[in-house]
Amino acid sequence: MKYYSTNKNAPQVSLQEAVVKGLAPDNGLYMPETIKELPQPFFENIGNMSFQEIAYTVADAFFGEDIEPDTLKSIVYDTLNFDTPVVHVKDNIYSLELFHGPTLAFKDVGGRFMARLLGYFIKKQGQKDVKVLVATSGDTGSAVANGFLGVEGVHVYVLYPKGKVSQIQECQFTTLGQNITAIEIDGTFDDCQALVKAAFLDEELNRKLNLTSANSINVARFLPQAFYYFHAYAQLAKQGKAGNIVFSVPSGNFGNITAGLIAKRMGLPVKRFIAANNSNDIFYKYLQTGEYNPRPSVQTIANAMDVGNPSNFVRVLDLYGKSLNEIKKDISGEWYNDANIKKIVKDTYGETGYLLDPHGACGYQALTDELRPNETGIFLETAHPAKFLETVESITGRQVTVPEKLQAFMKGKKRSIGMNKEFAGFKQFLLK
Numbered sequence: 001m002k003y004y005s006t007n008k009n010a011p012q013v014s015l016q017e018a019v020v021k022g023l024a025p026d027n028g029l030y031m032p033e034t035i036k037e038l039p040q041p042f043f044e045n046i047g048n049m050s051f052q053e054i055a056y057t058v059a060d061a062f063f064g065e066d067i068e069p070d071t072l073k074s075i076v077y078d079t080l081n082f083d084t085p086v087v088h089v090k091d092n093i094y095s096l097e098l099f100h101g102p103t104l105a106f107k108d109v110g111g112r113f114m115a116r117l118l119g120y121f122i123k124k125q126g127q128k129d130v131k132v133l134v135a136t137s138g139d140t141g142s143a144v145a146n147g148f149l150g151v152e153g154v155h156v157y158v159l160y161p162k163g164k165v166s167q168i169q170e171c172q173f174t175t176l177g178q179n180i181t182a183i184e185i186d187g188t189f190d191d192c193q194a195l196v197k198a199a200f201l202d203e204e205l206n207r208k209l210n211l212t213s214a215n216s217i218n219v220a221r222f223l224p225q226a227f228y229y230f231h232a233y234a235q236l237a238k239q240g241k242a243g244n245i246v247f248s249v250p251s252g253n254f255g256n257i258t259a260g261l262i263a264k265r266m267g268l269p270v271k272r273f274i275a276a277n278n279s280n281d282i283f284y285k286y287l288q289t290g291e292y293n294p295r296p297s298v299q300t301i302a303n304a305m306d307v308g309n310p311s312n313f314v315r316v317l318d319l320y321g322k323s324l325n326e327i328k329k330d331i332s333g334e335w336y337n338d339a340n341i342k343k344i345v346k347d348t349y350g351e352t353g354y355l356l357d358p359h360g361a362c363g364y365q366a367l368t369d370e371l372r373p374n375e376t377g378i379f380l381e382t383a384h385p386a387k388f389l390e391t392v393e394s395i396t397g398r399q400v401t402v403p404e405k406l407q408a409f410m411k412g413k414k415r416s417i418g419m420n421k422e423f424a425g426f427k428q429f430l431l432k
């Protein structure tokens, strides 16, 4: 399968090149040349399939031409050594819990898949010394770092905004050591993302170093996120409740929701999507006005969605031929400020006993606000509430039990390198 750039100003490339390069040379994002529709019998039988079986079928549609079946199967099965259960919350609203992986956020799926696929390509090419750059608003860094931890030939640099990720998130990528280096940027997530992009566009760096990106701009990270949309559908289909499904996706960089849109293109019977934002309501405003006005991100308690210029917006545009009308047929938008989010977490816990994290809270509330009686709503619970311990405990006034996996990270010693947001300093550091 070939991959083209959304800017249409760069040659098409192979999967391997798209994964290794991350960003296209014209600054566009790679998209698969074709999105295959899966056959009807697959959807008829999906309720009887395991998550891994479903995911392998989906993965095969994208990667099957480029990777031998056995290898692809082991990458998929290895990636998904945890479940993504659909849990009933109230009425016709369900939570797709994506926090059962090693770092307790949905990014484990893409992070683990990409680490394995890139590891495979690096080995095949006999490459050494690949530098993976990743900007994080909180959860990407840990998922990618843990996915690549100890992988030979790869060094990961995690760039994160100083003082803008939760303590627990921070310890998940600053305590690992080995082939992981954490870089604390005096700036915002957008500054971190800009540094990574600048590195890819820098001719000297690319000549001297093997650079790749592990942000959701990378096809190996964003496409596998389609897996759990199918799995969610399968779980409701089994209960006879899969009619008129609405997915509500807490969104920042829009990688997660784009994977859902792709799942729909592959034939997954989804009625529509809701993009749930925090105060960084750039996409919401776009749907209202037709104008896309990126602006500096503001800090919120749903910090992993503090994105002022969502990278994957261009993929959404590309999927819908840049037509606002077509986009609006499939996606609506909602947004919630911090005060709203706190009230949602508190009220939902009181009413249903279900503890939302600040991101999932936006997804949940968007369903509560929009869902029609004949629809079934699934919101993506993108991280475990314990990742935002102080916030969630201060809202509910109750202690949150911290899962053991998370406690283990908190015992490590923080190591990170401080830097300002100027590219020159970052570049010198990489060249050293």
Ligand SMILES: *Cc1c(COP(=O)(O)O)cnc(C)c1O
Pocket: 105, 106, 107, 138, 139, 140, 216, 250, 251, 252, 253, 254, 255, 256, 257, 304, 305, 359, 360, 382, 383
């Ligand atoms: C990354 C993240 C999001 C946003 O996902 P995008 O793919 O960037 O839109 C939402 N919630 C949590 C917990 C995250 O870590």
